Amino acid sequence: MMKLTGILNDIKLRNKLSLIFIAAAVIPMLISGVILTVQLREILIAGAFQQAVSNVERVRQRTEEVIKVPLDISYRLSNDSRLRTVVNREYGSNYEVVHAYKQYTDLRNYVHMYKEIQGIRLYTPNSTMLNNWDFMQPDEAIQNQPWYKQALEQRGLVGWSFMEDERDGQSYLSLVRRINLEDWLYDSVLVINVDTVLLNAILAQETFATWIVDDQNNIVAANRPDLYGKNLKEMHGDNPEMLTRSEGSFDVMLAGHPSKVVISSLSLQNSWNGLRVISVFRIPEIVKEANGVIGRAARVIAASFFAAILLVYSSASLITRRLLRLSKHMSKVGSGSWKAFLTIDGKDEIGQLSRQFNGMVERLNQLMNEVEESNYQKSLLEQKQNDIKFKMLASQINPHFLFNTLDSIRMEAHVRGQEDIAVAVWQLSSMIRSSLEIxxxxxxxxxxxxxxxxxxxxxxxxxxxxxxxxxxxxxxxxxxxxxxxxxxxxxxxxxxxxxxxxxxxxxxxxxxxxxxxxxxxxxxxxxxxxxxxxxxxxxxxxxxxxxxxxxxxxxxxxxxxxxxxxxxxxxxxxxxxxxxxxxxxxxxxxxxxxxxxx
CATH class of the missing domain: 3.30.565.10 (Histidine kinase-like ATPase, C-terminal domain)
Known part of the structure; x- marks a missing residue:
């Protein structure tokens, strides 16, 4: 080691600078570039994967909040004695039917009150009733629909089906269930359409391709409008894992590109089926920009390397001579000679340094005082900022606390059988929320x-x-x-x-x-x-x-x-x-x- 040190010490400074530049900058830079390129690719993929997982979880939670509304309404209607009276009654004339419909408007009221709902209809085989799009008699085609049969067989469990609404010919994600099985004279099936626009709005914020699919692999919502209503079997029938897997993530080839798929299931209580949230991103799209940056950086580094070698070697002699003079004067200052002056010609950094050297010593004490004053001012500023943050935190009111509290009161009233209080609290919460959001x-x-x-x-x-x-x-x-x-x-x-x-x-x-x-x-x-x-x-x-x-x-x-x-x-x-x-x-x-x- 001492021999190597002696050899290095004997090498001229211009040659030493060139060797140091190559050994300390170029070679580590090349090694680091390769390592960082690989790690950057892995970090980008891992970041995209983590983002996809977070997006899927967020979509799942927000979708669950939306579909809990029709689920809650279906429970209310299944225990609605007024609705039971309307459906079970044998009507003697159309006038009696129309009068009963005018008296019972809860189905339409729910549609107006909840933005999560697109429509409600009740299929009942009571032949004395009239079809008014709220109450409908199921014809043979409806009775043969799989969702209708399943609703009758599941004895009150909730199902989620992608089905066509007879009123406007559009397909919606709909809640279906047979309600109040034991007391009703007729087997009635309730259908509640979920607002498709609201579901698509939840997905519209997502960066990657994201879908909500039912148990038949129908796409009931997507952040790409052209995919709405399509079936995954038609799009990705060669990937059975995408069609059947309910949770987790996996790698897959889509359209010839390596991709990652993240899936999360959405299963609600008392439902015979559920939904899945699927997010897909292509790996080449994630690393494309990074690869371009790395390629351009490599070309620039290579050109800079050769130019730097020439410049370092040619300018080393000039630099060493002037640095030697600078070193001597700095040694004098280091020994306590504050009256030393340095004069080196030239307008480059070394020349400027020589001209600033004299003033540096003179301003040293002044600079130290300025640093102390700056630290003092910084300390005061941080203290005031902390005071402001504390006051801001003390004055914050989180609207979610109010809504959560009102919801807790409503649920407690519901548990105790105080339905009128529960409804009033819910209406107050809804009114306040609407006022804040508008x-x-x-x-x-x-x-x-x-x-x-x-x-x-x-x-x-x-x-x-x-x-x-x-x-x-x-x-x-x-x-x-x-x-x-x-x-x-x-x-x-x-x-x-x-x-x-x-x-x-x-x-x-x-x-x-x-x-x-x-x-x-x-x-x-x-x-x-x-x-x-x-x-x-x-x-x-x-x-x-x-x-x-x-x-x-x-x-x-x-x-x-x-x-x-x-x-x-x-x-x-x-x-x-x-x-x-x-x-x-x-x-x-x-x-x-x-x-x-x-």
Whole structure:
């Protein structure tokens, strides 16, 4: 070792720099490049695999949340005594059937209240009933469907089938089950369609090809629209593991490319079958970009290597001479001679270093003081940042805590048999969640009406028989976009001033939505206490005076009125008509070609 050290010490600096560059930079760089290339490929594949596993688990959880809604509704309907009465009754005329349908609207109400549901229909062989798309008599073709037979054979267990809806000819992932087997006179089969758009929206966020398939390998949702409704047997019939495996991951060749497949099963309680979430990514696509970067880097490194050898060798002599002079002066400073000055010509780094050398010694103490001051300022900044973080954490409110708490209260009320309390808590939670999710964006009328329905049900729970309500909306008006939370304040105002100021008798609140030539007319009518003409004139004056601050009791009307005017123009504000002792009507118009500024 000493002999080798002596040999190295005898080599001239320019040659030594070249050897050191080759031994210490080039050779390790080549070895490291090969190792890193292999490891990078493995890391990319492992990262993509971990991402696929996480994506599949996230999709599975969100899909489970969606399909729990129709599952919960099916349990409610299976124990619905009113539904049992409608289905088991022997009707003497069509009038009796139509009257019964008008009295029982729960099936349509569920569709309107839950965005996870596309439709509900009940097949019952009661020959005295009429088909109205909610209640249907199964014909021979329906009775011979595998899903219909399985539902009858499974005695109340839930099944999930990809089936065509007779109403619109579209195929949906649907819940099927025979309900209340022992008490009903007729073997009835309940079908609840899951909203396909919502399922596809869950998958649309995924980077890799991801599908949800049923037990027959039908693709019921996908992040590629062209795959929806196809069968895996047609696409990957040569890969039986993809068709039959319910959990785990495996390697497979797809279209001539090595790929990885991640599968997770989704099995719900009391179901005779389940669903699977499948995610696929091709390995060449994952490492393609990395391979390109590595290839370009290798070419650059090779060219740089030869140029560096020449430059190192040619410039080593010049550098060594000037460095020797610099070393001597640095030795003087190291020995404590702070008055030493160095003069080396040239405008390169060494020349600049020589010119800065003199000032370095002079600024040394100043620099140390600046470092100390900088550390002190950094310490103060970190302390203030920690204080801000603590205050932010202390002031955070997690909406999920509120929703989880309300859900726990609802479940506890359900367990104790307090169904009315459970429903009220659920409606409050749904209303709060909708209000938080809406933000400032425009929403469809049916979303707003769902919020109004939840609010009315909560007030109905509070006031019981003193409050009655009717919601009438024309079907072709449900898709019209409207300002969020624009109808609910009007309904709230009707209840507060119409019902609570009424000494006796029930108050009826009506919400009518219908199309007219100019657009969509929305009216909120009550038969409550009404408003005197003097008071009505005063209210109109406050609404029109934009400079005046709204009074507390009129802040809801003023807020709605101002938002309508700002969005559609002054002619489209609130119109209020009232007769004292008879009731109040509040209405406004959504223009046909209106453009909102929200």
């Amino acid at each position: 933000g400032n964006r425009a929403i469809q009328l049916r979303e707003e009406m769902n919020i109004v329905l939840c609010y009315l049900e909560l007030q109905k729970f509070r006031h019981e028989e003193r409050l009655q309500y009717e919601l009438n909306i024309e079907p072709d008006a449900e898709q019209v976009e409207i300002l969020p939370l624009i109808i609910q304040p009007l309904v709230e105002n009707s209840i507060i001033h119409g019902l609570e100021n009424k000494e006796e008798g029930a108050t009826l609140v009506q919400v009518h939505v219908y199309r007219i030539q100019e657009g969509v007319r929305i009216e909120v009518i009550d038969n409550g206490a009404g408003i005197s003409q003097d008071k009505l004139l005063e209210i109109h004056g406050h609404l029109e005076d934009l400079e005046e601050e709204a009074a507390d009791r009129r802040i809801g009307l003023r807020n709605v009125h101002d938002r309508l005017i700002l969005s559609y123009g002054k002619p489209y504000g609130l119109r209020i008509d009232s007769v004292e002792g008879k009731g109040t009507s509040v209405s406004f118009l959504i223009p046909k070609e209106g453009h909102m500024h929200v």
